[in-house]
Amino acid sequence: MNLFFERDLRLSRRKFFGKTAQGIGALALMSLLSEEGYAQTASQGMPGLPGVPHFAPKAKRVVVLWQGGAPSQIDLFDYKPDLAKHYLEELPESVRQGKRLSTMTSGQKSFPILGAINPFRQYGQSQMWLSEMIPHIGSIADDICLVKSMHTEAVNHAPGVTFFLTGSQIPGRPSFGAWAVYGLGSLTRDLPAFVVMTSADRQKSCGQLFYDYYWGSGFIPSKYQGVRFRSEGEPVLYLDNPPGMSPELRRSLLNDIDKLDQKRYQDFGDPEIETRIAQYEMAFKMQTSVPELLDISKEPANILEMYGPDVQRKGSYAHNCLIARRLLERGVRFVQLMHAGWDQHLNLSTQLAIQCQDTDQPSAALVKDLKQRGMLDDTIVLWAGEFGRTVFVQGDINKPNGHGRDHFGDAYSLWIAGGGFKGGTVFGETDDFCYSVTKDPVGVHDMQATLLNQLGIDHKRLTYKYQGRDFRLTDVAGEVVREIVG
């Protein structure tokens, strides 16, 4: 039995005959429905704002590959071969300039310099310098735009992540994904518009936690918040029918609920009732579409191979990357993968390599996979952490598991692929010690403005009035970095 078909038939019949019988003028009905989006819901999911996109978009979708804990730009991206000459020399005061440090190293008496712990080499036609530790990302060098001149205000994880993903260090604002969905609406009615998945490094060495507000909706309606897909238990909270409730029985009971709600609607004419009826129907559809989405058994072997051996392990970064592609294919607007693993204060010499193993191949595979499906052009892939790490050593260099690098936000790196970003380019420069940006600084708000720009959104005009103020993702700052987009 096709449980959807039965319901759709009835829905269209009712839409045809039922509504006009209410005596509501068609015009008024349109406006009432567009309030909560029922009219659009029936065809394509949640509507966006009128007038958005503001201009022709380069990208329709976003996937954020969040590298929680903050990867070391010195070891992976910001190539400074001369640092080796200064091995364990004291970082000059003239370079440090009293920059703010976390309290984990601000009291340190000595700041010995440590260059990249592994060699770099050039990749691709663009001859991009990247660490040998990330050969797979190297293999997509011509597709990525490497920004080496990022800077952020935060010195600690939660404020740093909150800042990058919501535009403010203090929790309470809508997240990037919530803004995108609020502005652009949904591309599908079978799945949430904004999906989040989390993973941790295989040894769980990194204490970085992920909070709801990293994908929250802040003060805009909660329907825009990210829906977390979980690797254990039900993939979406409350997705499964209770034990002993078969899909067929659920279907028939939903039909009964629908009949009773329809009656209520006839008595009260409140469009909220119509909306609720539609949401119940979507819920039922999600019960089928989500398991189908998460079932990777039909993925061809060559695809699974691309993502690496971890892809079969639920909850791994590799698995999530593959699911991300499946989500994007099915019209999910915004996918946010949160990976914890890079907070290498004291275990740089051991964990950095493990983190590269965890993330290098799957990150590159996702970009390649999207590309071979023709989806990379209109999908933004953002690979970023909350900040970078210090060029100087934290802890005792003589201990393999006793040294690393502290948080550092004044100059760090990230990369973006697809969505109109210029592949094979490197943007921005830092000083000889990766300690200050010397050319083309890009602040977090600038990056947000640029990402929104590629979605066809003028970041200054995607606003939500709250407490008398028009809030936006970029707060009161942000300039689109034109140089890195086509």
Next chain:
Amino acid sequence: MVSGQVVLGMRLRSPLVCSLSLGLMALGIFVRGDGGAEPQVDFARDVQPLFKAHCLPCHSADEANGKLVLASYKSVMQGGRHGPVVIPGKSSQSLLVARILGQGGQERMPLGFAPLTDAQIRTIRDWIDQGAHGSAPGAGSETHWAYIKPTKPPVPVLNSSWIKTPVDAFVLSKLRSEKLSPAPEADRTTLIRRLSLDLTGLPPSPAEVDAFWADRSPNAYGKVVDRLLASPHFGERMALPWLDAARYADSNGFQQDGDNNQWVWRDWVVKAFNGDLPYDQFVVDQLAGDLLPNPTLDELVATGFNRNHMLNGEGGAIPEEQRNVICFDRVDVTSTTLLGLTMACCRCHDHKYDPFTQKDYYSLMAFFNNVPESGVPSGDGQYRIADPWIYAGSSEQMTRLKALKAVAASTSSRLDRLRQSAPFESALRAWKTEVEESAQEAKRAKLVYSPWKVSKEFRGASFDAAFKDSFAPETEKEPTGVVRPKLTDGQVHELTGDNTAFYFGRTVDSDKTCRLLFSFGSDDGIKVWFNGELIVSHKVTRGAAPDEELATVELHPGTNRLLIKVVNGGGIGGWYFRANGSRFQDSVLALVSKSSLSPEELERLRNAFLDDSPPSGWREAKAQAEAATDAVKKFEALLPRAMVMSDGQPRTTHVLSRGNYEAPLDEVHPRTPTVLPPEPKGVPANRLGLAQWIVSPDNPLTARVEVNRVWQMLFGTGLVKTSENFGVQGEPPSHPELLDWLAVDFREKGWDVKRLVKMIVMSSTYRQSSQCTPELRERDPENRLLARGARFRLSSFFIRDVALASSGLLNTKVGGKPVYPYQPKDIWDSLSITEERDFSYPQSKGADLYRRSLYTFWRRTVAPGNMFDAASRQVCTVRPVTTSTPMHALTTLNDVTWVEAGRVLAQHVMKDAGPTPERRLAEAFRRVCARRPGADELKILVEAFTRSYQTYKAHPDQALAYLSVGDSPRDANLDPAEYAAYASVCLAIYNLDEAMTRE
């Protein structure tokens, strides 16, 4: 003709004008009519607010797209790049109008926002067509309405039996001006359900519905109101929005997300509403209870209002930065919740729209800047709270604590007397000689310390395991490892490695027996063996320092073995060792040989003496005193520690450049915003003064903001829709006179909240049916004119409470520690990465599963999964936002909470409601929705039951599975198939729109 008043009898000439005037009304713009002439549009009053709300983001002095600035009359008339945009008298030739209509092939303004409504465009066109005049001086008030103290307007005198309270007179007056009539009164069932949900958040029982119908006295309705106002659940219901505003939560909200005990404050709020604490006192206690003369425990606990902020205890967090964030939060919560002001804008610059300056903001912050706090929480494990705090037990507990403290005080004063008594003094003199001799004895012994041998490191599965596990060096006879001659004694040596054990061993050769005192320090845990005997064992997390552990050892002639184990939990670790020159600390020896001692030195010497060789009676007296102190501490450990306010650490406050704590500008002093009336004479320049100013009769905002919030609670929308913002950018009130009348009356009648609630719910306005004609819905979709009753979805807190109450599962206990009802078992898995504490969800057992949702533990980093659309409790929220998503549907369809409630409801109706499906399902429906289902509705329910019953009869295993959901026992006497079928239909009833809606 009086400007600013609705004039009755305005002639509505066409449907277009009708909808125009409605649009204006919804905007709160008061239309002047004079018997047919066009309403005169005023620039400052009618047009400028439209520009401010819709155009300034791109057409302000800062932005000026197209060189057009729409901030002032002058700049509007000046035009932009393309010349003038307004041609007076000719709206159709004005560029401004062409652009907002999107004519001429150009994109429609405002770009990227919803187009202006027809009514708004009409206002602008009328203004242009009427000559595009500037406002006459004095036309439109200079000062924004909300900043002017309200006066009590006369209650409109209307001849109508509909008017039951003054509320109705204002509402009816407006309805008549709109040529509308109120809806009829809702039926009694609807009314009692509405009242019960609005005043207690719980549905009426069928018996309560019947009793109301049966009561034919004229005051039957009032009796129901009074009963509900007296219910302890009234306070719980009223507390809920207040908790949202005060961003109340049971944890701090960042890494480690430590729990707090702020539920004590939550209980205070419930108690305050139930005891009808006057609102002014409610405010003063919460802002400044600690500054009242001889504050009571309740008054101290109340100040938790400003301590419900988030607390960032991340490693590396900069305390002063966090402390400033907390102070900002206090300003925001206080100004939004109590004054309806949006001061946050002024953190970085003067307010763009409202007359507040950055200096005003920091002057307000100065009130909150004297708290003795670091900015980060302290403690480890489950609870992490920040100074200042107090023990806040029940009154019985506090009495007991007082008694225990009295015993402790008397035993310790006895100890003080004893130590200074004559026999003790002479014993002290004898002991001093002994100390000197001991030093001589040690000096005579020839001691040889080997260098330290350092073994390899051992990483444990956890800190506990690393401390507990016995690694190789512990079993070895002789110290092993690498010889490290450079490890000198008497200084701290650093260690690195998480959850790692380090061993340091050495030998001490002696030629004779002698006793020595060894000093140790460790980061973190430490164990010490001397000659194979464990002499120190302390599992602790701390930094390493001298003398953290002391142990007297007796060296025997020959070789003695010393082994130290240090276990580092995380980050940098360290250790310390030093041998004293005798069995006393070297510092004691120094005191003994000193000829004259300061009183403080004498005390130290006495302590050393009493520790070492106390005269008889001392140990007993000391044990007694320690036991008494211990009893106090043990008892205190059971008590909740509530964070409170204090002005214990005066600080200088500065304006901070763009809110940056590292960039102070001018110094400021505590002061309220200058545009508002000054503080009353004689109030102190501290939080108490601020509180007294907030509740002073001259404050134009406080009473309006509170009555508006109560209105919002009862009608879904406030008279001022933007209940969080009464400023220039907020929406003007739909019924300004009613708002002012209620505000002044509220203040004049002693800030009595129950009276205010009663005044509103007794009105005919409140009692209207929420059914309405399509015409009315089209005309007033948001029901701002109040020509019908309000209809809105319940908060998810109440949706759950309704399920619990109607099924009979509800545990009605009021107050106490938060509980842990059903949640998906891995709800906190994102936190469980940390090894510092167990983050598995500690689901409650038994009756605690069924407490009201108010008492559900609220973790700030991961909110309860089934409390959808709830405020995040991270920042202040005063206006709930209700949405409808498939996730909500999945929650109420599949969460064990609702499935179990459906089963228990089924169980009740099967036993109590008679033999037929009709009677049973009618009763179930009634318990949830209060009314009896109509015949057609009942037919649908019975058919549903029949189908479900057939399914379960065919699949008995499924029936049993379905009946197994939830902890409460299933009634084994009921036929499983029938039982499961009823349970499934009851779950469907809980998922009806009506069940979740307050009609």
